């Protein structure tokens with residue numbers, strides 16, 4: 001049973017393997033990070049770990065029983081109880097509700113473990129799977145995204161207000177479809 005785990009140093013090799021194995025899949029959907037991203041990869045992850053230890057973010061991995069990374073779900077704290085959510089799932093795991101379930105769980109953790117009051121996300125118009133994940137998790141469309149944040153692509157900003165004690169203010173995200181449209 002895969003579990004969500006906060007990034008730790010011992011995850012670094014599995015995160016690199018995940019990014020390399022799925023690079024072409026991700027690059028077709030979100031801006032590619034370029035070859036430089038993979039050089040000194042441990043240093044980049046170490047920087048994230050320090051950010052996490054400093055209380056500036058929470059970087060969750062979905063890890064299977066053999067230690068393989070199946071997905072990444074990042075919360076970047078931007079102040080005032082708000083975080084930006086980003087995520088990606090291994091190509092071979094897609095189309096089975098993995099992202100939706102993990103995003104819902106990360107939203108719960110955002111409120112209960114990190115004391116956040118709202119999450120923000122952006123999704124490109126050309127990325128219907130990501131937009132579906134957000135709306136199924138209870139996010140609402142909140143206007144046009146800055147194309148600069150999506151490598152020049154048009155897209156939508158999304159927002160989720162988190163209620164107290166992990167309850168969601170907007171709809172019940174445990175329902176198969178929260179009813180919100182993109």
Ligand SMILES: CC(C)(COP(=O)(O)OP(=O)(O)OC[C@H]1O[C@@H](n2cnc3c(N)ncnc32)[C@H](O)[C@@H]1OP(=O)(O)O)[C@@H](O)C(=O)NCCC(=O)NCCS
Nearest residue numbers: 029087088089094095096097098099100123128129130132
């Ligand atoms: C977006 C991503 C995380 C989705 O992962 P996933 O585990 O397949 O997502 P889920 O299975 O939980 O849900 C995907 C939904 O999108 C739907 N979907 C997939 N492709 C679609 C398409 N081309 N058009 C419309 N809907 C589509 C699926 O049917 C599913 O909805 P359903 O459960 O109601 O049938 C994954 O594709 C990914 O990592 N993409 C690359 C990185 C990325 O885009 N990150 C998001 C940046 S904003």
